[in-house]
Amino acid sequence: MANVTIKDVAKEAGVAVETVSRVLNNRGYISQQMKDRVYEAMNRIGYTPNAFAQGLSRGKMNCIALIVPHITHPYFATVIDHLEREAEKRGQHIIIYNSNGDEQKEEYLLRLCQNSLVSGVLLFSADISADALKNLQLPIVVVERTGMANSVNIQCDNRLGGELAACYLLDKGCRDLLVLGTLNNEDMPGDSRDEEFIRICTAEHAQVHRYQASTRQYITMDYHACINQALDEHPSCDGIFATSDLIAAQVIQECSRRGRRIPQDLRLVGFDDVPLAQLLTPTLTTIRQPIDRIVSTALDAIERLGSGHKTTSDIVLPVTLVERES
């Protein structure tokens, strides 16, 4: 079984070796019929490439570890989805850890990953200190943080996101605006979503008020208390920028309970553009994060770091506004 090669698969399927390789690596266009033919041939002769411990002979597992503070949060569920697809294309496997946003546990998991000889780590953390990464010897990409030592930092263009949201709502005639976000312990690039939104609204002489949920609310994913306070204090607001689609879903609920119609009475813009945005009623106008590009850029960086190459350490990827019903 161990001696069966990609050449045997090609022979069994009656196709070129290059075709088998393209199916295995999901490269270029391959018809479903061709995929089936190649997988059937592999299954018939028992070919199994790329078990994830195979790389151990080179001192590395063919594994990327993902560390996130949440798994069911729609943003991280989408990250996991894209990471699995992108890793598969590269013959990598993914291991998933939930840190529950606990900084101590994040440090522990990073050392665990180092001991496990994974190819690299993709870390989402609001709390980890720059110091904690200093002495680690494995490729690390940190998303939505800046200035972290010994790692590549990737973020979406949060400032542009705040600008797009502000311009859209002002353009629709909103003059009494709210921005709902999360209060972070550390400086996060994501804070500039709110800041830029406020800057532009203020420059345009519109009213704008900022509310920030606690870290606890972020971890429990329950923003209703913060949203209700904002709506109680500003009952006539006509435009809301929620800095995640998850917050926006809960804004829709609270507005519905108050009989405030979206978009007739007030308009709502989210952030992320995860599948949830299309499942809400009304469907959500939102700022789209390029999660697919964040993930592929992260894997590129891990590859480059792993092979000892230098790579850009701070990467910013663009966002766009997706207009739907809200």
Added chain:
Amino acid sequence: MANVTIKDVAKEAGVAVETVSRVLNNRGYISQQMKDRVYEAMNRIGYTPNAFAQGLSRGKMNCIALIVPHITHPYFATVIDHLEREAEKRGQHIIIYNSNGDEQKEEYLLRLCQNSLVSGVLLFSADISADALKNLQLPIVVVERTGMANSVNIQCDNRLGGELAACYLLDKGCRDLLVLGTLNNEDMPGDSRDEEFIRICTAEHAQVHRYQASTRQYITMDYHACINQALDEHPSCDGIFATSDLIAAQVIQECSRRGRRIPQDLRLVGFDDVPLAQLLTPTLTTIRQPIDRIVSTALDAIERLGSGHKTTSDIVLPVTLVERES
């Protein structure tokens, strides 16, 4: 670093060895303060237990592989979340594969897992044949299938779910009912959600019509065409049983577009009780799957199979109705 033991951690933290072990295994009640104290001690002295290749000396990785047809589908995102938590308690790590519901790829991934020496596989598949599992030599749990060879099969009590949904809607006075599900290639336990619902509605002389989305719609998670056909053909229906919360979310959208109010004009019951159910407007009355118990029962079965013990091969876990606004 490799010589640092759990005893050293206990000494450094000034706690009992048993306490460190409880923190590591998430066993019993441990205060956040105690967790921090233990993790901090581990981080100070560089203790890292349980790298996932550690078990290789025993011929097994400390890894559970999860194979699902979707990752962002809210049911599977919830499964991943519970699996990560439950695996952590047991000192196991999880590797995630997306089969895209492709039977050939599922077979391929199973052989890959066998070659990778994982402790076991948790497989969600609508298509895999009983034959495909026959010759594999690793612990396999298949969820929501029955009669699969060489594996443990776990399902929720789908029949009870259909019954609870029917009784609830009839009790609320609904007499013109729809059930919306997915048409499967293979016999699936999930089919009895619809069947039992129809049986009870018919026995109570209520009108009931069944609509089934295609496998293609299931994979793309877009049920709007099927829902619109059902609502076009039964404009006066007063109760809908959607066999997943994801379908229910899209029913809410289509009803809103038609100006049909939930629950005033018609009532809606979902299935799964994933976080999405609480994010919809109105919040969703649904049948709760015990996803936490499905996952822990699966890991129990993998442990028993791995140590050569016999175990029950068909397990059915109960469901409950959760009443919300719909």
